[in-house]
Amino acid sequence: MSPATGSGAGAADEPGDGERSTDGIRLQKVLANAGVASRRVAENLIVEGRVRVNGEVVTELGSRIDPTTDLVDVDGTAIQLDPSKRYVMLNKPTGVFSTMRDERGRPDLQRFTNEWPERLFNVGRLDAETSGLLLLTNDGELSHVLAHPSFGVTKVYIAKVDGRVTAQTIATLTRGIELEDGAIAADKARLLSSSTDGGGSLIELTLHSGRNRIVRRMMDAVGHPVVDLVRRQFGPLHLGTLPAGRARELTKVERGALLTLARPAPSGPSQVLPQDQEPRRDDDPHSAGSDQET
Numbered sequence: 001m002s003p004a005t006g007s008g009a010g011a012a013d014e015p016g017d018g019e020r021s022t023d024g025i026r027l028q029k030v031l032a033n034a035g036v037a038s039r040r041v042a043e044n045l046i047v048e049g050r051v052r053v054n055g056e057v058v059t060e061l062g063s064r065i066d067p068t069t070d071l072v073d074v075d076g077t078a079i080q081l082d083p084s085k086r087y088v089m090l091n092k093p094t095g096v097f098s099t100m101r102d103e104r105g106r107p108d109l110q111r112f113t114n115e116w117p118e119r120l121f122n123v124g125r126l127d128a129e130t131s132g133l134l135l136l137t138n139d140g141e142l143s144h145v146l147a148h149p150s151f152g153v154t155k156v157y158i159a160k161v162d163g164r165v166t167a168q169t170i171a172t173l174t175r176g177i178e179l180e181d182g183a184i185a186a187d188k189a190r191l192l193s194s195s196t197d198g199g200g201s202l203i204e205l206t207l208h209s210g211r212n213r214i215v216r217r218m219m220d221a222v223g224h225p226v227v228d229l230v231r232r233q234f235g236p237l238h239l240g241t242l243p244a245g246r247a248r249e250l251t252k253v254e255r256g257a258l259l260t261l262a263r264p265a266p267s268g269p270s271q272v273l274p275q276d277q278e279p280r281r282d283d284d285p286h287s288a289g290s291d292q293e294t
Contacts, residue, residue: 024064027051030072034079035252050075071263078259080252086118087255088136090247091239098125098134109136112247123147124234127213132157132231133239135258136247145262146235152208153261154187156233157215161224164194165201169222173205177221184209184218200227235261 031042031051049057052073053065065072067081090112092098100121102108106128113120113136123135123143137143146153176185188206195201201224205215216226232239236257242248250258 024066024070026061027053027058027063027065027072028061030065030067030081031074031079033067034072034081036074036079045074073260073263076260077256078263080255080259084118085139085142086116086120086137087139087142087250087258088113088116088120088247089237089239089242089250089254090122090134090136091242091244092126092131092134093244094129094131097128098122109134112136112245115247124210126231127216130215130229130231131244132229133234133237134231135234135237142259142262146258147210149208149210151262153235154206154208154233155231155235157205157207158192158230158232159203159205159215159219159226160228161201161203161219161226163201163224164196165191165203165224166194167191169224170203172222173218177218179217179221181211184211184214186218 027046028039028042031037031045032039036042037045043061045051046061046063047059049059051058053063054071070081072079072081090109092109096107096109099108100110100113109122118138120136120138121140121143123137123146126132126134135146145151170189170191173186173189176183186205186207188204190204192202192204205218207214215229219226230239237250237254
């Protein structure tokens with residue numbers, strides 16, 4: 001962040017009413033351009049100590065920043081300063097493979113990105129038989145953070161399974177079970193319904209693991225194979241009423257929540273990966289993401 005160079009919105013050294021100078025752009029101008037609030041309201045937010053730049057509270061109206069490198073949040077919620085970054089939620093239907101280009105000609109995600117000019121990538125994967133929330137973006141830094149298991153981003157699934165699931169089975173899922181690639185436990189498990197006439201059961205599972213087909217393997221291990229699986233939530237994002245096969249841009253609130261999740265704590269060391277890293281292509285066998293098919 002550039003040092004403060006004045007104490008008011010109308011300081012004489014500000015060229016073009018807040019346009020870029022060698023010292024950057026005035027913070028209130030940046031907030032207004034980002035759609036946070038009007039210039040006057042943005043000034044009030046700064047004076048009230050509700051704005052942080054790179055984790056530090058800024059109260060000086062003359063402060064300038066570089067929107068391309070500095071991180072800004074208001075009331076603890078990250079603000080998107082780069083308008084070139086796109087964030088899209090897709091309700092992936094079954095039968096579609098989680099790749100932007102399937103070399104075997106099978107249905108892929110490319111058809112859902114035609115509305116946007118940017119080259120979008122999927123964050124993590126859902127297998128072809130699983131439907132639900134998939135995030136598409138051109139933000140490689142965010143993609144790496146959300147897909148990396150160390151950040152523990154939670155996912156919520158609704159699974160229809162064979163058989164009558166009991167409370168004991170739910171307890172087993174949260175206590176942990178042993179699979180061929182190691183032990184795994186659900187962060188949360190909840191029985192939504194259980195039929196006594198052979199109609200199967202409906203359960204909700206919350207996991208932060210990105211291991212391959214993990215929900216299906218867990219349910220197989222407890223004797224209740226998955227019949228149908230939907231991912232309803234990814235981190236702070238909720239699928240809501242978005243129809244299968246439809247995509248939409250994230251709202252300002254959703255973008256803020258997502259970017260906040262991916263940023264380091266103000267007082268802690270940075271965990272965000274370098275911006276010059278390219279996003280992993282899930283159709284590149286040499287750079288597959290850690291968040292695998294579920």
